[in-house]
Amino acid sequence: xxxxxxxxxxxxxxxxxIASPLLALxxxxxxxxxxxxxxxxxxxxxxxxxxxxxIRSGYAVxxxxxxxxxxxxxxxxxxxCFRSNVWNIGAEGQYVMGAVFATGVALLADKTxxxxxxxxxxxxxxxxxxVWAGITAWLRDRFHANEILVSLMLVYxxxxxxxxxxxGPWKDPLGYNFPQTKTFETATQIPRxxxxxxxxxxxxxxxxxxxxxxxxxxxxxxxxxxxxxxxxPHAARYAGFSSRRAIWLALLVxxxxxxxxxxxxxxxxxxxxxxYVPVGYxxxxxxxxxxxxxxxxxxxxxxxxxxMFYIGGELAxxxxxxxxxxxxxxxxxxxxxxxxxDVLMNYxxxxxxxxxxxx
Amino acid sequence: xxxxxxLLAATLNAGTVLAIAAxxxxxxxxxxxxxxxxxxxxxxxxxAGYATVVHTGSDLLGFAAGMAAGGLLALVFGALVxxxxxxxxxxxxxxxxxxxxxxxxxGTGYVQAKLPERMKFEVPGLAEIPLVGPALFKQHPMVYLVxxxxxxxxxxxxxxxxxxxxxxxxESPQSAHALGYSVRGIRLGAVVSGGALCxxxxxxxxxxxxxxxxxxxxxxKGWIALALTTFATWRPARVLLGAYLFGGVTMLQFxxxxxxxxxxxxxxxMLPYLATIVVLALISRxxxxxxxxxxxxLGKPFYPSS
Numbered sequence: 001x002x003x004x005x006x007x008x009x010x011x012x013x014x015x016x017x018i019a020s021p022l023l024a025l026x027x028x029x030x031x032x033x034x035x036x037x038x039x040x041x042x043x044x045x046x047x048x049x050x051x052x053x054x055i056r057s058g059y060a061v062x063x064x065x066x067x068x069x070x071x072x073x074x075x076x077x078x079x080x081c082f083r084s085n086v087w088n089i090g091a092e093g094q095y096v097m098g099a100v101f102a103t104g105v106a107l108l109a110d111k112t113x114x115x116x117x118x119x120x121x122x123x124x125x126x127x128x129x130x131v132w133a134g135i136t137a138w139l140r141d142r143f144h145a146n147e148i149l150v151s152l153m154l155v156y157x158x159x160x161x162x163x164x165x166x167x168g169p170w171k172d173p174l175g176y177n178f179p180q181t182k183t184f185e186t187a188t189q190i191p192r193x194x195x196x197x198x199x200x201x202x203x204x205x206x207x208x209x210x211x212x213x214x215x216x217x218x219x220x221x222x223x224x225x226x227x228x229x230x231x232x233p234h235a236a237r238y239a240g241f242s243s244r245r246a247i248w249l250a251l252l253v254x255x256x257x258x259x260x261x262x263x264x265x266x267x268x269x270x271x272x273x274x275x276y277v278p279v280g281y282x283x284x285x286x287x288x289x290x291x292x293x294x295x296x297x298x299x300x301x302x303x304x305x306x307x308m309f310y311i312g313g314e315l316a317x318x319x320x321x322x323x324x325x326x327x328x329x330x331x332x333x334x335x336x337x338x339x340x341x342d343v344l345m346n347y348x349x350x351x352x353x354x355x356x357x358x359x
Numbered sequence: 360x361x362x363x364x365x366l367l368a369a370t371l372n373a374g375t376v377l378a379i380a381a382x383x384x385x386x387x388x389x390x391x392x393x394x395x396x397x398x399x400x401x402x403x404x405x406x407a408g409y410a411t412v413v414h415t416g417s418d419l420l421g422f423a424a425g426m427a428a429g430g431l432l433a434l435v436f437g438a439l440v441x442x443x444x445x446x447x448x449x450x451x452x453x454x455x456x457x458x459x460x461x462x463x464x465x466g467t468g469y470v471q472a473k474l475p476e477r478m479k480f481e482v483p484g485l486a487e488i489p490l491v492g493p494a495l496f497k498q499h500p501m502v503y504l505v506x507x508x509x510x511x512x513x514x515x516x517x518x519x520x521x522x523x524x525x526x527x528x529x530e531s532p533q534s535a536h537a538l539g540y541s542v543r544g545i546r547l548g549a550v551v552s553g554g555a556l557c558x559x560x561x562x563x564x565x566x567x568x569x570x571x572x573x574x575x576x577x578x579x580k581g582w583i584a585l586a587l588t589t590f591a592t593w594r595p596a597r598v599l600l601g602a603y604l605f606g607g608v609t610m611l612q613f614x615x616x617x618x619x620x621x622x623x624x625x626x627x628x629m630l631p632y633l634a635t636i637v638v639l640a641l642i643s644r645x646x647x648x649x650x651x652x653x654x655x656x657l658g659k660p661f662y663p664s665s
Contacts, residue, residue: 006443087448143640144649148395148448149586150639153632156579164625283456290449323467325574328460332399335453336435339445 005352006343016345021291021302023344024337031333041320049319050312050330060311062197066269068307069202070095070261072299074285076209077254079294083217085230086250090136090151091258092282093158094129098259099266100162101128103181103273106188106266107170113187121188122263129259130252132158137251141244147251159278166273180274190268202264207300209257214296226250258282280328284310287335306331364494366614371495374599374606375502376560376568380584381591381598382505382512383429383556388588389516390549391529391656395451396436398581399458400554401561404428406466408562409474409572416475421566422559429558430551432458437550441543444660455581463574474570499567509599516595525549529654532661542661557581579632586635590642592652608634 029047036046054064074091081088102125109117132154139145163179172182190200216223229236229246236243261281266273288306292299313327380397387394394400408425412418436454439445482496516522525545527535532542564580565572583605591597612627620627643649 089452139636139640144643144646145636145640146586146589146643149582149589150636152582153579153586153636156632157629160625160629164623167625168623283459286452287456323464325460325463325467328456329464330460332453332457332460335449336439336457339439339450339453340443342445343443 005350006347007350007352009346009348012345016341017293020341020345021293021298021338024291024334024341025305027337027341028330028334031337032330035329039322041322045320046316049315050308053315054308054311059197062194062199064304064307064311065203066198066200067310068303069199069206070265070281071285071288071306072206072303073202073209073261073264074254074258074282075288075292075299075303076206076213076296077257078285078289079292079296079299080213080217080226081250081254082289083227083230083294084246084250085233086140086247087148088133088136088151088251088254089148089286090133090153090155090282091254091285092278092280093151093155094132094255094258095262095265095282096155096158096162096278097128097132098125098262099128099273099277100158100165100262101125101131101259102263102266103165103170106184107181109185109188111185113185115187115191117188118190118267121267122260125263125266126256126260129255129257129262131255132259133251133255136255137248140251141247147247155282162273162277163275166275170273172272181272183272184267188267189271190264198269200264200268202261202268205260205264210296210300217296258285279310284331287331290335291338309334361490361493362614362617364490366610367494368498369610369613370603370607371498371502372568372606373609374603375499375505376564376602377580377584377587377605378505378509378599378602379501379563380557380560380581381587381602382509382595383553383560384584385512385553385588385591385593385595385598386525386549386556387553388593388657389525389529389654390546391532391654391659391661392437392440392546392550393447393451393585393658394433394436394454394550394553395448395585396432396454396458397451397557397585398577398579399455399462400429400432400557401564401577401581402458402462402575403432403465404558404561405565405576406462406469406572407558409472409565409570410465410469412474412566413469413472418477418566422562425558425562425566426555427558429561430555433551433554433557434547436554437547440660441546441550444662447658447660459575466572466574469572470574472572474566499563501563501567506599509595512595526654529656532656536661536663542663546661557584560584583631583635586639589649590638592642592649593654594652605631605634 032046033043036043054060074095078088078091102121105121105124135154136147136151139150140147166179166181170181172180175182190202192198192200193203225241226246226249228239229241229243233243266277270277284306288299288302292302309327309330313324316322316326317324380401384394384397404425407428408421411424412421432454436450439450440447480499485496486492516526524535524540528540528542528545536542561577564577569576587598587601590601609631612630615627616624
């Protein structure tokens with residue numbers, strides 16, 4: 001009699017490092033088909049809204065990129081955190097604070113402002129995210145407080161700060177009492193790259209981020225030292241690499257990236273601060289980071305994939321009458337499948353004869 | 360005075376929710392497993408329990424459905440973390456993210472659903488005492504059960520053989536393995552029972568505490584419960600006290616709001632989250648103390664050495 005056995009590999013398989021996310025995607029699609037059938041929907045139509053509609057036309061691809069940009073920016077920072085074994089899961093809060101700080105600058109503008117206002121606006125957003133992540137870094141560094149719980153609690157706090165501002169001091173006096181700021185002046189809107197598409201310079205910044213992160217991680221001593229702290233804390237301490245520095249750097253960079261994403265979003269596609277700014281990009285970016293193997297290039301693809309899930313969810317709502325939260329279901333399933341498939345990276349599946357017990 | 364009695368009653372009720380979930384997570388962590396999926400399990404259990412009560416009208420079936428949902432999700436988590444040695448943090452996060460999406464997805468049809476009328480519970484006789492009665496003796500039975508359960512849990516951990524084995528698995532899995540105990544089996548058992556308790560807490564929130572269903576209604580209580588196990592330095596009695604303390608903070612915001620304090624409501628709503636951060640920082644200040652109290656193998660996968 002034989003049974004399936006897991007056998008440890010002597011070193012992680014390079015093949016499965018790439019193949020595991022793809023297999024996870026296939027598994028998620030299979031689970032998706034089962035879900036569609038159970039809901040009595042045509043699975044072909046269901047898959048089409050997720051994987052075909054978002055790439056069907058130039059405009060659709062533009063929308064795909066618009067949603068992938070903040071995901072990629074946030075995931076780049078998170079990858080640095082996770083590689084350094086710093087578990088920042090509060091990127092959503094840092095993203096919201098970025099949007100809040102950027103709005104602070106945008107509301108200073110008037111009709112006569114120069115288009116260069118966008119620069120301080122983006123810097124303010126980055127600063128906002130860094131401040132928010134800095135609280136987590138300080139509490140971890142000074143008080144050893146668990147960064148998972150602190151950064152997550154700060155998400156709720158950030159969303160309430162946002163709520164206070166749009167229901168209170170920043171509410172548009174001419175806005176029929178809706179909880180939102182006035183629409184930003186044209187000067188403070190993020191410049192777009194092409195006519196007829198909402199893609200803006202955020203894409204350029206995110207792709208620059210990919211290059212900078214790649215160089216930092218794989219071509220600089222500082223980037224290497226940062227990752228050693230995550231892989232082998234004892235070795236890092238022996239080599240004299242500061243773990244405190246690693247915590248601060250990881251959190252400030254990821255907070256800054258999330259804040260920048262928030263600024264780009266609020267002054268870009270949204271154009272005003274509203275309670276609907278937080279849509280879970282900060283959490284979805286965690287999945288982007290893992291599915292992209294914490295590798296800057298890999299995350300370009302996983303950000304596009306996750307963006308497809310967002311657009312697919314919206315289309316599933318309007319075309320198939322399914323709740324939009326389908327997006328979250330598929331995102332969660334994808335991460336589950338990935339974690340399970342990653343076992344193949346470190347283990348080999350073998351049919352092994354069942355051991356005979358000697359009595 | 361009347362308002363303070365009601366405040367105390369509400370505090371006990373809010374604390375009960377946190378205590379059930381935190382005690383469940385404590386069982387997990389005593390065996391060496393951290394489950395960051397508490398929020399997701401509680402959300403799924405909340406909708407499972409709520410939907411069951413809407414259809415059957417039975418609270419007990421609702422609690423059972425919540426526990427089943429929590430236990431089932433914990434089983435998936437356990438299969439990945441214990442069976443396949445996946446990263447506990449990442450897997451727990453996956454569970455939370457999935458739970459948020461899945462509960463919202465399943466719950467879309469139940470946002471407007473109404474629960475059947477139910478009778479009020481009170482302890483006969485004692486509930487008639489002025490002030491003390493309304494404060495302490497007009498609660499749902501769960502409020503009293505959680506105290507009994509905490510005592511039983513202390514006895515289990517300190518005095519029973521099974522509790523000793525559970526602690527051994529968390530402190531030194533290699534030794535427990537060498538003695539012939541199945542580390543993986545015991546951890547899986549602990550994870551599933553912890554998940555069932557988180558599920559009970561989630562169902563209690565949607566059926567009794569709120570009682571209604573809205574997307575994301577757990578609002579971080581799963582994460583606060585996770586923080587509670589650290590606050591309590593992994594001791595059940597302190598978990599219960601900590602839960603009441605945080606229940607009090609949650610209720611204080613409503614009390615302040617009602618008494619017309621000149622603060623925007625958003626700042627009052629921040630209180631439980633800010634309190635969690637502050638207490639976490641104060642407790643963690645001394646890493647030595649945490650290290651002494653924390654189950655030694657917490658968060659680490661177990662590879663049998665033979």
